């Protein structure tokens with residue numbers, strides 16, 4: 001299915017569908033409040049820039065833009081498992097839908113000038129062969145003074161299923177060595193750079209002094225990324241998410257990632273809104289779950 005066959009969601013001067021990098025179909029949003037772009041490959045938000053501000057999202061210069069391959073940066077949409085799939089080394093990391101072509105379903109401009117774009121993807125024979133459940137996802141992106149993203153998971157099958165999910169957001173910072181993250185004081189986390197040991201965050205702000213890869217659990221708090229280099233704070237609010245991941249690859253991991261520049265690690269930090277590990281979601285047949293991440297500058 002190509003974008004040409006999908007629904008026309010054009011709003012003249014505000015929303016258009018065109019071909020982006022690698023010739024991949026993309027939704028371009030231009031509004032008085034902010035600009036954004038969303039690739040149909042993975043329903044991947046690759047740009048969000050409020051009017052008069054620096055871009056909020058990091059994109060790797062080394063990212064591939066190939067149908068069916070993950071894009072590096074922006075907001076990868078992760079479902080139905082997070083990271084490597086336990087017991088299935090053959091499965092792709094971070095689930096199935098970030099490399100599927102989603103379909104644009106609707107676009108509308110809201111009274112305040114913000115623009116809401118909805119994209120959808122559903123299970124098929126290919127996904128069922130890897131994960132034997134039926135699902136229908138909607139990703140509702142609202143581009144305005146804040147970036148609001150809702151991942152709706154509908155269990156369209158006849159059996160309950162358990163899933164993990166994430167909005168794996170890459171934030172642009174001036175220099176991660178001068179950044180701090182607050183909002184996770186006292187939260188338990190799995191430290192993926194220390195044998196997945198279960199630890200507890202102290203009261204001090206999180207600072208990045210090496211490869212950092214932590215899955216915080218049982219936390220529904222708002223996080224604040226303080227970036228003195230760009231003289232801004234990025235507020236990351238969430239709803240119906242009980243896990244938060246903080247990640248920076250630092251030097252060695254950056255070199256090991258083929259689609260990430262060796263010298264890009266100071267320019268980004270991931271603060272990811274998730275339901276992962278013991279916070280995975282049980283969803284009965286016919287039910288829906290809506291996880292929200294809202295990003296704004298302060």
Ligand code: TA6
Pocket residue numbers: 070083093094168192213245247270272
């Ligand atoms: O969310 C952090 C993480 O799980 C890291 O372990 C690292 O693998 C990162 O995601 C990127 O994963 P990717 O599959 O996109 O290379």
